[in-house]
Amino acid sequence: MFRTALRNVLAHKARLLMTVLAVMLGVAFVSGTLVFTSTISNAFQKSSEKGYSDVDLAIQPDKGGQSASDPGGAPKLDQRTLDAAKALPGTSTVTGSVSGFAALADKDGKLVGEGWDSKGANYFAEGAGKGGQDGKDTDARYPMKSGHAPRKAGEVALDTKTAERAGYEVGDTARLSVNGPVTEEKVTGIFTTDDGQVAAGGTLVLFDTATAQKLFAQPGQYDQITLKAAAGTTQAELKAQADKILPAQAKAVTGQKLADDESETIKQSMSGMQTALLVFAGIALFVGIFIIANTFTMLVAQRTKELALMRAVGASRRQVTRSVLIEAIVVGVIAAAAGLAAGIGIGAGLRSLMGSFGTTMPDGPLVVSVSAVVTSLITGVLVTVLAAWLPARRAAKIPPVAAMSSVHATATTRSLVVRNTIGALFAGGGAALVLYASGLDSADDGKLPMGAGAALLLIGVFVLTPLLSRPLIAAAAPVLRIFGVSGKLARQNSVRNPRRTAATASALMIGLTLITGMTVIAGSVQKGIDKMATAAIEADYTVSMANFTPLSPDVEKKLATDGQVTASSPMRNSPARIGKTTENLTGVKGETIGKLTNLDFTSGGWGGLSGDKVVVDKATAKSHNWKPGSTFPVTYEDGKKGELTVSGVYEGNEMVKGIMIDTATLTPHMERVGDMQVMVKTKDGASDKVKSSLEKALGNNPAVLVQDKKDLSDSIAQVFTLMLNMLYGLLAMAVIVAVLGVINTLAMSVFERSQEIGMLRAIGLDRRGIKRMVRLESLVISLFGGVLGIGLGVFFGWAAGELIASSLATYELVLPWGRMGLFIALAAVVGVLAALWPARRAARLNMLSAIKSE
Incomplete structure (x- = not known):
């Protein structure tokens, strides 16, 4: 049986090539991620060790377990x-x-x-x-x-x-x-x-x-x-x-301990990046599972008579299953080894790519750890074997007599009912969990049920795709009629084997679900933050350090004397002890802050902000059971104590929140006076001329940012754009694997239908018609996966948005119609490109040889 399995692998080299590529890409991503993160982590650790080579002991301030921001200590x-x-x-x-x-x-x-x-x-x-x-x-x-x-x-x-x-x-x-x-x-x-x-x-x-x-x-x-x-x-x-x-309040730490702590910090900082990259590697492998399962299903179907004959001459079910799994192991080992080699190249390439983007890294060798090698090889083999197990089990269960009498063993009604029932339960349960999570008041409480629901729903839809394929593909019939006989045949071929069509489309569906969902969330959050900035801030400009460290108070003083400026206020934070907790007091100018912000007060207002009076956001007031007139003790940053009175409560947001106090009261208690930002109102409003004037007044300082509302919005947009571009780049791997899946399915389908294609040629369908039929079939399958993916992505984006809205009041759902149109077009392009080789192969079949084939 072992020799038979090896002969089958060698006999189907071309058919298994796509499977090898699918596994190889996923493994390459895994090994490349491990090599890249190990390399840069090792480089930083070695560089850090050099920095401590002359340090045997360090004496440092010690807060005795208190936070570094706690007032009055260390x-x-x-x-x-x-x-x-x-x-x-x-x-x-x-x-x-x-x-x-x-x-x-x-x-x-x-x-x-x-x-x-x-x-x-x-x-x-x-x-x-x-x-x-x-x-x-x-x-x-x-x-x-x-x-x-x-x-x-x-x-x-x-x-x-x-x-x-x-x-x-x-x-x-x-x-x-x-x-x-x-x-x-x-x-x-x-x-x-x-x-x-x-x-x-x-x-x-x-x-x-x-x-x-x-x-x-x-x-x-x-x-x-x-x-x-x-x-x-x-x-x-x-x-x-x-x-x-x-x-x-001081401690002595050995140089070895400092180096070890620094090394651990570097490892932890690298682990986040490694986890994120491995998630996308997992997605690529998950998509690859469909292709592998599809490939082995078709190979088993084509060898049904051969396997039945083996059963008839004495092979047991276990031996047949083992034979197919041995093939999978051989394919997995080859693919994993190739993926490991490619991954090492990817790791080296990523390190060079960081340098070309201007990101400097310490010098160091390329690190290929034993764990990276073992993980890559085990991952490749396990993924391939797991994906091939179900086809192998199905092959072994076919009765020898039934298999020898029919090449294609169709699924029984009972198996389809069981599949659809399971799929409906998973999809229904997943959708219910997602809807439940979207209605929760806390984003932290909703994360787990949202994630579990999304996974269940995605699995449920995948299981149901054979059932969904018929009505959705039937909807394309009016368009396909335009292409005559080729279009009609393409539609029939697409639904002839719903399971195969579903497995092929699902690979693309998963990638587009993630891309669409993230695009909806990112665009909606961006819109919400834009609205918040516009609604909460009346200032024309905000001034801050480029790295958001504190500004010198001289900056606000210099701006206040500028002829263009009509009102200005710093926002300076200082930690204070209130009860048993440490919170930031935010110092602002009581006489001008009302002109620079636009906040809704549920009681009181900015007018009462002076001396020992403070205004607080609604959430903070609720957590302390404060209301206007409430007093509370405070321990300032310098350790001195006082008592403050609440004079107003406002609706806070992510831009402006917390306990606001007049700078004249707060500043004397600060160890080093610094402003997180300065808000500025000008006579002529926001314009390039005014902005240039303010920048010139500050000495054209590259470390200082002068931003109007549009600049703030653009800076926020850059974060989301960068995140999405990284996501698109990483998920491109899943799309590439999906393309290989469509090619694989069509190539197998053309091989299975050789006799049928030869007959079509014999009764008058020319080569151009054959090509068109295969291309349209590929296009329909890809668009089916694209529509499912975009639909699920929009649903997940909406549900996650409802959860985000619980902590971001200005959140607004934004459907990126342009991007979704682009994703549909991408699905169509995938279908067209994937069909090039199978269509050409189908058109070049010799009709007489094809008719005689079995």
């Missing part, structure tokens, strides 16, 4: 702690570090680096020994390649990669922005570094320690103090010494 480290660390007998080098965001513009005024990775830090001039006792003023972390380290305000040093990208050399003047205002600094040095963020495309600007402390902390304060152990001292011994000199 102060930064001071000079006394650093001096005490220098005095420890087990230290050879002690370094005080302070850092923060620092945006650098190149010579053309464009922002260098990648947002959050644009960092500024201090050059610690005492890093060559205990307190610089050897007389050198060097920092071992940043060896100077040329020039010298910054020694005073107005001087900076740049890393080599940043200097190269920005075009700066020693002696040039660089434009910088730390929190809004633009400053010009002299480049005194170019240094090298093992910093992982720099290796990944970020920028690093060094200041002298006093300047860095002024910019990112307070004079004499450090974010972290790192120690290098003296010869003969272990990290554990150094930690034991340091524990004795730790101030309150």
